Amino acid sequence: MTLSLRLRVDTRDVDLDLQVAAGETVAILGPNGAGKSTLLEAAAGLVRPDAGRAELDGRVLFALGSGEPDRWLPPHERGISLLAQEALLFPHLSVLDNVAFGPRSAGASTREARRRAAEWLAEVDGSEFADRRPGGLSGGEAQRIAVARALASEPRLLLLDEPLASLDVSVAPALRRMLRRVLAGRSAILVTHDALDAYTLADRVVVIEGGRIVEQGATRQVLERPRSAFAARIAGLNVLAGSRTADGLRLPDGTGITIGDPAPAPLGAPVIAAIRPLAVTVDTAPAGRATDAPVGRTTGLTARLDNTIRGTVHDLEPRGDVIRVSSGLLSADISPAVAADLDLAVGDTVWFRFDGADAVLYPAGTGSGHQK
């Protein structure tokens, strides 16, 4: 185990317990204000928790109110680098000296520090910027240099706080690939809002809501079979929680849902059905018309829309070539033409319909995930 971290911050209502194995990258997902940044700041030593204990490679980072004498290691003695959304390169130093800052602080001579900095710059394809001031760099270039600077200090643990969030979509992929390369075999915690970041970079996903861990597990398991509402949203899935019946599940309000391929769970056990919004359609009457096959249904007219759930439209949101219609429970992506035909407005009562064969059913409380 590389990192074990337990912390409580009362003013922000955060209470978390997290482990990171050696060489493992853990993605932290969660809504704004869930406590993700607090977690990183406490690990880096920038925020002092009210209580908790953290250990990195056998060294105690802090121990506060945990039954032993209180200890608090200042940030510069922790061996933990933090890469934020903004690059925050020192404006008064050249790019090379920015990267050399860590080695210099660790006691290397100027010459040795610059040599190592040059190596890291090459690693992020940033050698050409060595003599430049950070002021003239683009966001993507600056973030690459910031990665080199963070790694040059040879941290035992790397913290990444939405490192791609402020970048243009055209430069994010290259930086994501670069991060994948440098994060391989490194212990890291990555805070992100992006499922693609999690898929690309993380071995494991931890979902935080309201200052607590609500779900964790292998990246694919969490994002393809989400148990928490937030993970489902990140993964772009609808999730329906209920209890297992012979042909599907029953929602808390009594609605029966038929699923094509029921999961191996005992009758009555808590289960979750996940379905993509593209496989859901919307109608303004309980009985559907023949032409309203879901956008995402390649088999088209053969869809048996055997499940109907009534809802109230909370939100209508254009998303590329589809319109997302959301109720509190379900979302459907429908084509603009259908949306126009239905003449939908927020507050309308609608019937969401989908084919049970398009949904996946799985137990709600198994695996390493904490049940919500």
Add this chain to the structure above:
Amino acid sequence: MVGAALVVLPLVAIVARVDWAHFVPLITSESSLAALSLGLRTSLAATALCVLLGVPLALTLARTSFRGQRILRALVLLPLVLPPVVGGLALLYTFGRRGMLGAPLRELGVDIAFSPTAVVLAQTFVAMPFLVVSLEGALRTVGTRYEAVGATLGARPTTVLRRVTLPLVLPALVSGAVLSFARALGEFGATLTFAGSLQGTTRTLPLEIYLQRETDPDAAVALSLVLVVVAVVIVAVTYRGRGSLMGRTG
């Protein structure tokens, strides 16, 4: 426009009043040169003292929080609005021969009042707020994010101060020091009250001007022009210097 005229007209008036024929002899008289040289030396010493004492003070005000901090800040800035003559009196009762610290210091053989040291103290007293205000503002603007980055890269607090914080606020430190120097050079009331007016010892340029005004108005005007020119140069350097320093350091 009226406001600008109020500032510009008196400057024009004093330039118009200069006796150009005798300008050079007037400003190079023995007493003038003594006053000028004393003023420059004490002002430089006062500026150094402002930096030495003002930087830690600004850091304390900008980077820590403690009970009574607001009161401390208000007190530190007080000399900006306090009549200098009152400041001089206050210094007299602190460092004067019978002052709170002056009396014990005198026992030890250190006599501050009516010495160049007193001039430096008076100038530092009135000039330091300029440096503290300028620097504290810059420290707050820069924020602590770069310092946090430095710390997570393994830099000790002293290294962070030396390699991150101070370089980031260097432009403000320089302009604050220049303003302090200018204020020290022009200091009159506190100096006269606390240090007196002894030629070559405590009589700086403004004191010399005030004295000459009674006996030789032409000399007073010529010396005033010297101070005007110094002030113009300082303002120009501070404003232009601010731009270029910002460009170079952030």
